[in-house]
Amino acid sequence: MTGNEAIAEAAIQAGCRHFFGYPITPQSELPEYMSKRLPEVGGVFLQAESEVAAINMLFGAAGAELPCVIVNIMRGGPGLGGIQPSQSDYFQATKGGGHGDYHLLVFAPHTIQEAVSLTMDAFDLADKYRNPVMVLGDGNMGQMMEPVVFKKNSGLKLPEKRWALTGAKGRPVNLIKSLYLDPQALEKHNLEINRKIQEMIANEVRVETYSVEDAEIVIVAYGTVARIAKTAIRVLRERGFKVGMIRPITVFPFPYSTFEEISGDLRKFLVVEMSLGQMVEDVKLGVCGKAPVEFYGRTGGVVPTYDEIVTETERLFKGVP
């Protein structure tokens, strides 16, 4: 299955029954798949007139504390940009994205199998925290095909969906909103959201470390770039260079402590991205000045090759500026 189709099927198996979206490359296969499958399971597929309308249909979900999963298959920007793979929305996904004082929980899968399991977890965690969760992929992941296995849901016990519109029969009326004109009341609302964010930071960090035990240079990458880096690391190891990788699986909350743990003995970190260095800030926060943080990136839809990563890493070993 392509990444787009696999994510759509995972969403349905995780219980997703309402979808709002607008087809646009490189994620068009996702709404296409949903339009076919959702009616089969008694769900609603609604093609919005634009991406903006689609997210409005989800109704300021962060502020109103509604659980939803947003899939962003990134392409080159800014603005309309192009349609080739990119990781240019890292800031948008992890630092803000919208108005207000909140965060999304953001998963960054690097294989299609992982996209499937993270999408299913995303639905559970959106329910658990009543907070939007994002699956952050890129055009390459959306278009690529790999074999996948669909496993049962995590079995996490989910809270009752008290926010759902059910006609209010036999229960008090729900008032779900993000408008609080009294600053005291809005502060209280924000503090409650923040309490949940702090709980996510404490409990939901996921990270993979790869050959870091004896590494002198550690590459930091997520998504498609991380698997390209795995091949680069294999080549570099064959040539005798001690290289490893830290791969954030959640980019919010970011795995800062993993960096704290290994920074001291390292020569350098090398952040590799399909952007001009949006994750570098988070890596520097984790490293906290204990080792130099270098960067290599391609942007605008250009995918870095493993040769480029090999060359760049060797250059750092030789200390060539």
Place this chain on the structure above:
Amino acid sequence: MEKTAKKSLYANVIMAGFGGQGLMFIGKLLAYSGMKNGKHVTWIPSYGPEMRGGTANCTVVISDEEIGSPVITSPQALIIMNNPSLEAFESRLEPEGFLFLNSSLITQKIARNDIDIISIPANDIALEVGERRVANMVMLGAYIERTKVVPKESIYDGLKGFFGDKVKFLDVNIKAFERGISHSE
């Protein structure tokens, strides 16, 4: 580059030609066969603001081990269906790699002399078996025969899954595939 791995299988190939020549299809068929044989596989299409008759390509990786990069700089093999694709990919083939050429359509000279060239008049063979659209299967047959990446039986199974009871199409595709095999022997 990872071809050197001792006994474990690692193979990659880029297939390129005009849109409509069926490169995406044989790429998927190959990846599917790899999957059915218990291998790790990836298939990536080129995608862009393109149309039928434009150029198209896809990359397939088949491996016993987890696949790192699905994006391949220097492939072990190329299946090339037309002149523009030859121009685009010839220099990227790794030394001693296989270049499968559709000699029915390719008129350009090959510049390199450090590679293994297998010329197949795929369009002519396709016409001989009675269906001009199966030149892709001729090329796939030649590729499988030379590289033995997957057993040819699994390609038959994949085709059967695809064509179902459309026996007419199944037969002509298999015939084309077998002609590719015998041409490559």
